[in-house]
Amino acid sequence: xxxxxxxxxxxxxxxxIPPMYQAYQQNxxxxxxxxxxxxxxxxxxxxxxxxxxxPDQLDTLYDxxxxxxxxxxxxxxxxxxxxxxxxxxxxxxxxxxxxxxxxKAEPGETATGNNLEAKISGDIDFGQAITLLRxxxxxxxxxxxxxxxxxxxxxxxxxxxxxIGSFKPGAAKEFSGNQNLLSQAEDIFRDFDSYAKLxxxxxxxxxxxxxxxxP
Amino acid sequence: xxxxxxxxxxxxxxxxxxxxxxxxxxxxxxxxxxLGPIALATYQFVQNSQITDKLSEIDSINAQIGxxxxxxxxxxxxxxxxxxxxxYQEQRSWDGYLKTIASSTPTTVxxxxxxxDDGKIAAPMFKVAGxxxxxxxxxxxxxxxxxxxxxxxxxxxxxxxxxxxxxxxxLFSLAITFKK
Numbered sequence: 001x002x003x004x005x006x007x008x009x010x011x012x013x014x015x016x017i018p019p020m021y022q023a024y025q026q027n028x029x030x031x032x033x034x035x036x037x038x039x040x041x042x043x044x045x046x047x048x049x050x051x052x053x054x055p056d057q058l059d060t061l062y063d064x065x066x067x068x069x070x071x072x073x074x075x076x077x078x079x080x081x082x083x084x085x086x087x088x089x090x091x092x093x094x095x096x097x098x099x100x101x102x103x104k105a106e107p108g109e110t111a112t113g114n115n116l117e118a119k120i121s122g123d124i125d126f127g128q129a130i131t132l133l134r135x136x137x138x139x140x141x142x143x144x145x146x147x148x149x150x151x152x153x154x155x156x157x158x159x160x161x162x163x164i165g166s167f168k169p170g171a172a173k174e175f176s177g178n179q180n181l182l183s184q185a186e187d188i189f190r191d192f193d194s195y196a197k198l199x200x201x202x203x204x205x206x207x208x209x210x211x212x213x214x215p
Numbered sequence: 216x217x218x219x220x221x222x223x224x225x226x227x228x229x230x231x232x233x234x235x236x237x238x239x240x241x242x243x244x245x246x247x248x249x250l251g252p253i254a255l256a257t258y259q260f261v262q263n264s265q266i267t268d269k270l271s272e273i274d275s276i277n278a279q280i281g282x283x284x285x286x287x288x289x290x291x292x293x294x295x296x297x298x299x300x301x302x303y304q305e306q307r308s309w310d311g312y313l314k315t316i317a318s319s320t321p322t323t324v325x326x327x328x329x330x331x332d333d334g335k336i337a338a339p340m341f342k343v344a345g346x347x348x349x350x351x352x353x354x355x356x357x358x359x360x361x362x363x364x365x366x367x368x369x370x371x372x373x374x375x376x377x378x379x380x381x382x383x384x385x386l387f388s389l390a391i392t393f394k395k
């Protein structure tokens with residue numbers, strides 16, 4: 001009798017305990033994962049809440065980030081920036097060559113992938129070339145030098161600087177909740193100069209002509 | 216001492232004692248197999264309610280973040296740019312390379328061109344051409360470059376001679392490779 005009872009209780013216990021223990025272990029892991037997610041979300045909320053109290057700083061840094069590495073080629077903006085940069089070092093006569101292409105470059109276009117190859121050329125002497133290279137490094141549109149040449153014939157210089165203006169299409173990943181992000185961004189963007197005011201039709205220019213063909 | 220208990224009673228005591236032991240063992244095993252699942256079921260219940268609470272808290276936080284989606288989107292964008300700064304922005308100071316070449320150029324040598332063909336390679340190489348009325352100055356230029364700790368090699372690619380109205384002119388071209 002005892003043996004039979006033990007067998008019945010043992011069998012039912014053994015058939016119940018392992019799956020229940022397995023479920024217990026799984027739930028334990030779910031709790032750990034949920035805790036991690038909760039901590040992350042709390043961090044994210046704290047960061048978002050903190051930033052909401054200073055919207056101007058966020059907007060300024062967002063504009064700087066867009067200018068540094070835009071989602072599209074933004075050739076026209078780069079052209080305005082280079083124009084401003086060259087004027088700042090009295091090189092208005094230098095030639096700017098920026099391909100006007102879309103983010104999705106067609107075969108044969110100069111811009112391929114996320115690169116927009118721009119060129120500056122002209123009668124730029126050695127000292128001006130040094131200044132130009134230094135200012136390109138601090139141009140708010142991030143770029144990397146591809147090649148350059150400085151040559152002199154008689155007393156006339158011929159300088160060509162070719163560089164890649166970067167852009168990065170596609171949506172950014174989800175914000176990680178980094179609470180120091182804005183101060184890090186301030187540090188990174190501090191040394192860059194746009195050299196151009198971005199065009200704003202809402203506040204700039206006069207519009208409307210009866211005859212748009214009139215001079 | 217004499218044991219006067221009759222053998223039948225002694226036998227009954229022994230049997231009762233065995234039965235008692237077996238019953239205790241049975242109760243312990245039964246308790247383990249019954250209380251164990253009950254304890255696990257209780258733990259699961261507590262765990263499930265914990266998970267539910269945490270998930271609803273996450274949902275509530277997500278809803279609050281969702282109300283500030285424009286802020287979190289802007290933060291995500293800024294973060295992506297901050298993390299990509301070193302990949303997309305020039306890390307080299309090219310003006311420094313030019314100044315290094317200039318500081319090694321003898322006063323009797325005139326450079327006529329400096330060319331960088333590839334700004335991406337690990338060890339940047341400049342091609343420099345120039346002229347001088349003094350052959351020795353050209354060699355000195357190369358030697359001066361090789362003593363610079365930033366430069367790994369300076370090699371002549373061409374050295375020729377020509378004449379003009381002011382006399383002999385020596386033309387040269389050099390390949391200068393920087394360490395990094």
